[in-house]
Amino acid sequence: MSLPRTATTFAPPVMEARRWLDGVRFTEERPLINVSQAAPVAPPPEALRRRIAELAMDLPEAHLYGPVLGLPELRAEVAAQFSTAYGGAIAPGQVAITSGCNQAFATAMMTLAGEGDEVILPTPWYFNHKMWLDMQGLRAVPLATGAGLLPDPGAAEALITPRSRAIVLVTPNNPGGVEYPAATVAGFAALARRHGLLLVIDETYRDFDSRDGAPHDLFADPDWADHLIQLYSFSKAYRLTGHRVGAMIASQSRLAQAERFLDTVTICPNQLGQHAALWGMRHLGDWLAGERREILDRRATISDQLPKIAARGWELMGVGAYFAYLRHPFDIASDDLARRLVREAHVLTLPGTMFMPEGSRDGGRQMRIAFANVDRAGIAALFDRLAAFAP
Missing domain, CATH: 3.40.640.10 (Type I PLP-dependent aspartate aminotransferase-like (Major domain))
Incomplete structure (x- = not known):
């Protein structure tokens, strides 16, 4: 018997990542930094x-x-x-x-x-x-x-x-x-x-x-x-x-x-x-131009904060629009790393394994940061946590 089409592919990655939050307690002093999804979280103007x-x-x-x-x-x-x-x-x-x-x-x-x-x-x-x-x-x-x-x-x-x-x-x-x-x-x-x-x-x-x-x-x-x-x-x-x-x-x-x-x-x-x-x-042309300037400013903040993690072996592979794409330095697959970052650093991000063919070694070393919903201070805190993380 053949499989239904919906059984021929993988589970929705963003929904899977959200399940990693189950049972993890976040605090006011160390709240969750969610850089897993690119969609705007604010309502329209x-x-x-x-x-x-x-x-x-x-x-x-x-x-x-x-x-x-x-x-x-x-x-x-x-x-x-x-x-x-x-x-x-x-x-x-x-x-x-x-x-x-x-x-x-x-x-x-x-x-x-x-x-x-x-x-x-x-x-x-x-x-x-x-x-x-x-x-x-x-x-x-x-x-x-x-x-x-x-x-x-x-x-x-x-x-x-x-x-x-x-x-x-x-x-x-x-x-x-x-x-x-x-x-x-x-x-x-x-x-x-x-x-x-x-x-x-x-x-x-x-x-x-x-x-x-x-x-x-x-x-x-x-x-x-x-x-x-x-x-x-x-x-x-x-x-x-x-x-x-x-x-x-x-x-x-x-x-x-x-x-x-x-x-x-x-x-x-x-x-x-x-x-x-x-x-x-x-x-809303002028308003959208302002949104673009804000995103470009956050992109610049990624570059400004990069030395914090570059010293630990992280590498920026690409940055632009809503995303930064990183290569991590650890001897651990990125999907396992992403789960640990939730529990130990209170950071939710998506691993490169979700963006590459199954079994890809490159995907196991890569992470995506969706920074559009994180302001300058949030990006600085994110990079502080990544720099402090040691598996």
């Missing part, structure tokens, strides 16, 4: 919450089914703003709104691959990407990254087989934090075009990229839709995590296929969340 409340009371259609591919005004706003930001041409009909970016990824995979096909994922990978591929019956082909956690198009080309359907990039990267150079992204786009593959580029954290201007020029290619799918999340930009609003930008023919999947799964995205995202895009 007050102005946006008030707008959501107004919509809930005054817009009856916000409580009803809407178009499967999303609110037309939001699709048009994404197309207009992203066309300007990337110096390209994106039409509203090339934008679909989804119930979060994870659903955008699942939708993209459903439109481009079938049972037994292959998708190339750079490692360390975003675990939910791997989980979905497992549950769809697709083979995730790991692409080891080089110095600075950067993937190489040449190394990816060596992995392409007749079953290859797509290459996935996440930039700024989760879990590594690394911002992929425009030349690297362009190299992967050329590779995908040359081999008839899709380049799926997840830019969930684009609003917190440290670089000014467009991070790549893929949309400047008039034929971009032939080989490119972009994914985006409104959750991080406007703290709308509970409303589940994401986006998928692709060809209109691909979105026609996506509509079949989305109609079956959710019928339509969250209506209140879509209106909130639209209002945020039109009114």
Whole structure:
């Protein structure tokens, strides 16, 4: 008897990590420092919450089914703003709104691959990407990254087989934090075009990229839709995590296929969340710029605090957006280390084993720090605890 699809992959890592807190007593003097999850823990800004409340009371259609591919005004706003930001041409009909970016990824995979096909994922990978591929019956082909956690198009080309359907990039990267150079992204786009593959580029954290201007020029290619799918999340930009609003930008023919999947799964995205995202895009530009500055300041704090643990043998492999990715110096697997850090240092983080193929020795030496919800003082305390930890 064959296994159900949900039994073919691993348990949700964030939920597993939270179970490590069971039975551990934290104190006022030594509270838990939680750097396990990247999602914002604060609610949306007050102005946006008030707008959501107004919509809930005054817009009856916000409580009803809407178009499967999303609110037309939001699709048009994404197309207009992203066309300007990337110096390209994106039409509203090339934008679909989804119930979060994870659903955008699942939708993209459903439109481009079938049972037994292959998708190339750079490692360390975003675990939910791997989980979905497992549950769809697709083979995730790991692409080891080089110095600075950067993937190489040449190394990816060596992995392409007749079953290859797509290459996935996440930039700024989760879990590594690394911002992929425009030349690297362009190299992967050329590779995908040359081999008839899709380049799926997840830019969930684009609003917190440290670089000014467009991070790549893929949309400047008039034929971009032939080989490119972009994914985006409104959750991080406007703290709308509970409303589940994401986006998928692709060809209109691909979105026609996506509509079949989305109609079956959710019928339509969250209506209140879509209106909130639209209002945020039109009114919260300055506020979002301030959020970006705060994240960049916390990123700088990571670098400032690094000497405390570098002296103990820790190594910073990548940093950016919401994440710092570290190599630890201990003769202990990172998953065991993560459990001990909860009990002995009152720090909850995720081990590299959750972002790498099963049995990976590299994953056993790596840790992810999600610092977006920890201020300067909290980051300093985190590094003090890591520096003092001795297994």
